[in-house]
Amino acid sequence: MTSTEQGRRKYDELADRYEEIFPYVAEVGKLLVEHASPPSGARLLDVGAGRGAVARAALSLGCTVTAVDASQGMVERLACDFPDIEARQMDAGALAFPDASFDVVAAGFVIQVLPDPDVALAEAHRVLVPGGTIALSLEKQSVGRLRWLYELAAEYFGTPVPSDNDEDNGAVSSAQLDALLQAADFTNLATIPVEMPVSLANPPALWDWLTPRGLAEAVNALPAEQAESFRNRFLTQAETMQSNDGIALDFRATLHKAQKPCGQPASI
Known part of the structure; x- marks a missing residue:
C-alpha cells in the first residue's frame, strides 16, 4: 500500500x-x-x-x-x-x-x-x-525564520526541533x-x-494559519495554565517576528x- x-x-x-x-x-x-x-x-x-x-x-x-x-x-x-x-x-x-x-x-x-x-x-x-x-x-x-516556534513547541510538547x-x-x-x-x-x-x-498580516493570522495544521489541537490538550502561557509566548515572539521584516513563511x-x-x- x-x-x-x-x-x-x-x-x-x-x-x-x-x-x-x-x-x-x-x-x-x-x-x-x-x-x-x-x-x-x-x-x-x-x-x-x-x-x-x-x-x-x-x-x-x-x-x-x-x-x-x-x-x-x-x-x-x-x-x-x-x-x-x-x-x-x-x-x-x-x-x-x-x-x-x-x-x-x-x-x-x-x-x-x-x-x-x-x-x-x-x-x-x-x-x-x-x-x-x-x-x-x-x-x-524548512525551519527558516520560524525556528523560534519549533523551539517553543519543543519546550511545551517535547517535539524535536527539525x-x-x-x-x-x-x-x-x-x-x-x-x-x-x-x-x-x-x-x-x-x-x-x-x-x-507566504506572507501573513499579523500574529493572529499566523495562529490561524497554524490552527488546522495541529497547533490548536496540541495547545488545547495542555493544562489550562500551560495553554495560556504558550499562547502568550507565541504572540509575543510572533510580534517580534513581525517587527523584524514581517511574518513571512x-x-x-x-x-x-x-x-x-x-x-x-x-x-x-
Whole structure:
C-alpha cells in the first residue's frame, strides 16, 4: 500500500478547504505542469490530485486529464469542480489502468507522504507510454525564520526541533527522489527549485494559519495554565517576528521531470 487509512481520513476532512489551508499548492501545480510541458491533447494522469491544482493547469493546456486520489472526499470535489476530467478513488501504488495508458503522469506534493514511493513510481512507469514523462513536486522541509516556534513547541510538547536538512528529518530529499526515479528506470532527469514565501498580516493570522495544521489541537490538550502561557509566548515572539521584516513563511519545493525510455516495454 502507498497510502494509509489515517491519511485518507485526514484528506477527507480537508477536502473542502485544502487549497485555503495550503494556498501555494495551486501555483506550484501550474509550475509543475509547465515543467512537464505536455502538448495539447496529451493524456495526463494526475496522481494524488487533491483539489485539482495539477488537473486545472493541465486542462488549460488542452490535455485530456484523468485524476485519482486515495481520498473519496477529494474525488467527490474533483468530480464536482471539474466535470471535464475522469476522477476516481485509487491508490498510487495500485493504478487500475492498462500498461502504456498515459503520455504524462504527474503528482503534486504526493511522493513525500507515501510510505512506499518506489511502488508508486513503478506503477507510474508501467502506465506511461515509452517516451512518456513523469513530473513530481516535492515539498522541502524548512525551519527558516520560524525556528523560534519549533523551539517553543519543543519546550511545551517535547517535539524535536527539525533541521534545515531534509534527510536529518527523515523526509525525502531532492537527491533521494532523483535516485528513486533512476532506480525506477526513468532517464533524462531535470530538477528545478521553487521558492514560494507566504506572507501573513499579523500574529493572529499566523495562529490561524497554524490552527488546522495541529497547533490548536496540541495547545488545547495542555493544562489550562500551560495553554495560556504558550499562547502568550507565541504572540509575543510572533510580534517580534513581525517587527523584524514581517511574518513571512519560507516555503520551498523542487520540481522533478524524467522520461520513460523510448522503445521500452510498458512493464519492467
